[in-house]
Amino acid sequence: MTRVALTRALVAAAVAAAVGGTAAVVLTAGGGAGSVIRASGPTPAPAPSAVAQVALAKGDVVPWDAPLRVTVANGTITSVVATGPDGATMDGAITAAGWVSTATSLLPRAPYVLHVELVNGDGVTSSFDRTVHAAAPAHELRATVSPQGGTFGIGQPVIVRFNRAVKGAEARQAVMQRLVVTTSPPVAGAWRWYNSYEVHYRGPEYWKPGTTVSVRADLTGLRVPGTDMWGRDGERTGSMKIGDALVATVDVTAHKMTVTRNGKVVRVVNVSTGRDKYPTKGGVHIVLVREKEHLYNSATVGIPTASPDGYYEKLPWSVRISNGGAFVHANPATVKYQGSLNVSHGCVNASVEDAKWFYYNSHLGDIVNVIHAAVGPVRWDAGMADWNYSWETWQQGNLNG
Numbered sequence: 001m002t003r004v005a006l007t008r009a010l011v012a013a014a015v016a017a018a019v020g021g022t023a024a025v026v027l028t029a030g031g032g033a034g035s036v037i038r039a040s041g042p043t044p045a046p047a048p049s050a051v052a053q054v055a056l057a058k059g060d061v062v063p064w065d066a067p068l069r070v071t072v073a074n075g076t077i078t079s080v081v082a083t084g085p086d087g088a089t090m091d092g093a094i095t096a097a098g099w100v101s102t103a104t105s106l107l108p109r110a111p112y113v114l115h116v117e118l119v120n121g122d123g124v125t126s127s128f129d130r131t132v133h134a135a136a137p138a139h140e141l142r143a144t145v146s147p148q149g150g151t152f153g154i155g156q157p158v159i160v161r162f163n164r165a166v167k168g169a170e171a172r173q174a175v176m177q178r179l180v181v182t183t184s185p186p187v188a189g190a191w192r193w194y195n196s197y198e199v200h201y202r203g204p205e206y207w208k209p210g211t212t213v214s215v216r217a218d219l220t221g222l223r224v225p226g227t228d229m230w231g232r233d234g235e236r237t238g239s240m241k242i243g244d245a246l247v248a249t250v251d252v253t254a255h256k257m258t259v260t261r262n263g264k265v266v267r268v269v270n271v272s273t274g275r276d277k278y279p280t281k282g283g284v285h286i287v288l289v290r291e292k293e294h295l296y297n298s299a300t301v302g303i304p305t306a307s308p309d310g311y312y313e314k315l316p317w318s319v320r321i322s323n324g325g326a327f328v329h330a331n332p333a334t335v336k337y338q339g340s341l342n343v344s345h346g347c348v349n350a351s352v353e354d355a356k357w358f359y360y361n362s363h364l365g366d367i368v369n370v371i372h373a374a375v376g377p378v379r380w381d382a383g384m385a386d387w388n389y390s391w392e393t394w395q396q397g398n399l400n401g
Contacts, residue, residue: 002169005068009206010096012084013086013118013338014086018037019203020227021092027264033104036327039139039401040388042204042299043348044347045123046122046124047074047120047124048070048073048074048119048120048121048277048362049074049075049120049124050073050119050120050124050126050368051072051073051074051075052070052072052077052098052116052118052128053070053071053073053116053128054068054069054070054114054325055068055069055070055071056132057135057229059092060130060131060132060133060134061133061134062106062112062132062133062134062135063106063130063134063135064105064106064107064108064109064134064135064137065105065106065137066104066106066112067100067101067103067104067105068082068092068100068101068103068106068112068132068202069098069099069100069101070098070114070116070170070318070357071097071098072098072116072118074120074121075118075119075121076118076119077094077098077099077116077117077121078117078119079094079096079117079120080094080099080114080115080116080117081111081114081115082091082101082112082113082276083106083109083113083114084106084110085110085111085112085307086111086328087142087358090102090103090141090338091103093208093260094340096118099116099238100272106134106135107134107221108134108135108136108140108230109132109133109135109179109232110134110217111131111132111133112132112133112134113126113129113130113131113207114129114130114131114132114284115127115129116128116129116238122262128276131317137228137229137230138228139226139227139228139229139230140163140229140230140231140232141162141163141164141166141175141219141222141229141230141231141232142162142163142230142232142233143160143162143163143217143219143233143236143320144163144212144236145158145160145215145216145217145237145238146157146159146160146161146164146238146239146362147238147239147240148159148239149238149239149240150240151240151241151242151243151363152241152242152243152363152364152365153206153245153246153286153287153363153364153365153366153367154207154208154209154238154242154243154245154246154247154339154365154366154367154387155206155284155286155365155366155367156242156257156286156365156400157200157201157202157205157286157365157386157390158181158189158200158202158203158213158238158240159194159199159200160179160198160199160217161197161198161202162175162197162198163197163381164229165196165197165300166193166196166224167196167300167401168225168226168329168399168400169399169400170225170226171224171225171226172193172199172397172399172401173223173228173399174224174225174276175199175219175222175224175304176191176210176397178201178217178218178219178222178231179191179199179201179215179217180215180216180217181212181213181214182200182213182215182216182224183203183211183212183213183214184204184211184212185208185211186206186392187203188203188210189201189203189204190203190389190394190395190397191397192201192239192389192394192395192396192397192398193381193398193399193401194380194385194398195380195401196401200385200386201215202386202387202394203270204368204391206245206367206387208242208245209242209243209244209245209262209277210241210242211241211242212239212240212241212242213239213240213241213242214237214238214239215237215238215239216235216236216237216335217235217236218234218235218236219231219232219233220232220233220234220235220315221231222257223281229324233337235398236303242260243363244261245260245261245262245263246260246261246361246362246366246367246371247257247259247260247366247367247368248328248358248362248366248367248368249369249371250271250273250280250328250348250368250369250371251371251372252274252279252282252370252371252372252373252374253344253372254266254338254372255271255272255273255338255339255341255342256268256269256270256339257269257271257348257350257358259329259358259361261361261377264331266361267354267357267358269350269354269358270338270339270340270350270351270354271328271338271339271348271349271350272331272334272337272339272342272343272344272348272349273339273342273346273347273348273349273373274279274342274343274345274346275296275342275343275344275345276343276374277309278309278344278345278346279346279373279374279375280326280342280344280346280348280370280373281324281346281370281373281375281376281377281378281384282320282370282371282373282374282376282377283328283370283373283377283384283387283388284324284367284368284369284377284384284386284388285321285322285369285370285374285377285383286321286366286372286382286383286386286387287319287321287362287363287364287366287368288320288321288323288364289319289320289364290316290318290319290320290359290362290364291320292316292317292318292365293314293315293318294314294315294318294320294327295312295313295336296311296313296314296315296331297311297312297316298311298312298345299309299312300303300325301324301325301345301346304344310343311345313331314382315330315331316329316330316352316355316356316361316384317329317330317352317355317356317358317359318330318355319355319358319359319362319368320383321348321368321383322383322384323381323382323383324346324376324381324382324383325342325345325346325347326346326347326348326383327347327348328348328350328355328358328368329346329347329349329350329355330349330350330354330355330356331344331347331349332351332352335351337349338351348368348370352397376388
């Protein structure tokens with residue numbers, strides 16, 4: 001057999017062996033006699049690529065009340081860089097099941113960025129990048145701040161209202177720490193909870209005329225202690241400027257209302273206050289609302305309209321000083337008693353001329369101080385909630401309500 005014939009025969013045998021899957025001796029291309037390589041069976045299939053997956057609730061949303069988790073199929077996680085909403089890298093650990101964050105809960109609604117390095121069974125590396133968002137909590141706490149600008153009286157408190165109840169000392173303290181009041185000139189004020197939905201701020205004395213007050217509330221990222229509530233909505237702000245010190249002193253027994261502006265008497269008004277059956281509440285009130293005309297309906301204060309003591313009428317120049325139904329207002333029907341006898345259902349009645357003057361000269365937050373009254377203030381009423389506590393009591397904050 002010639003060399004060419006021998007070569008052809010070996011090549012044919014090699015092809016047959018490859019098809020049959022058996023080992024064969026093959027000449028190398030261009031090789032001489034005796035130059036061989038040994039072929040094995042079929043080349044093994046490559047290992048499948050490693051695939052990472054985040055434990056999702058739905059879409060790109062992960063549970064907020066659980067650790068952040070990354071699992072892998074067909075491979076191993078070699079490193080994870082997880083960045084939280086504050087830009088800081090999260091701590092975590094790689095286990096047989098994947099990677100899990102050290103943090104056991106996340107900030108609701110916040111984004112988390114993941115970069116994962118992987119390796120499959122063949123040692124082939126790959127990476128995985130994903131941004132996910134923590135789910136919203138079932139209950140979110142939102143704040144509304146007032147006043148929202150404008151000029152107010154020396155008794156006007158700063159008020160922050162909430163959409164959900166805040167109860168217990170720890171929860172109330174945590175919320176108060178997110179509320180900041182700045183004044184010029186500086187005032188060492190304090191917060192006190194009016195009820196579970198509302199907190200008020202004032203100083204030890206009435207504001208000084210010309211004081212500017214600003215408030216900032218930011219509940220973002222606050223998990224209210226002892227609850228499943230989280231703060232929401234970012235920063236909320238408010239402000240006010242304090243106007244003249246307008247103080248109306250209503251003397252129940254003298255039937256007079258003396259009005260001072262910045263310490264000087266500017267008007268003395270004959271009034272008729274509440275009769276014995278419906279006495280005007282004593283104590284410091286603040287102006288809550290001003291209305292050119294108000295519909296007075298006795299049914300709203302528990303007196304049937306059709307009863308002998310009932311009433312249903314519109315009266316002008318009404319300045320509300322309590323949510324319990326007390327106003328300083330005009331009442332032509334009681335003019336003959338004003339200055340001498342108390343005949344009202346608890347309001348401070350004045351003439352049309354005097355009531356109109358008071359309406360146009362008053363601001364929300366002005367002081368109406370009722371003295372020599374037979375009954376004291378109702379501190380749960382917004383009109384009497386702020387200035388009928390000593391400063392020492394006010395500073396305690398009403399935290400356990």
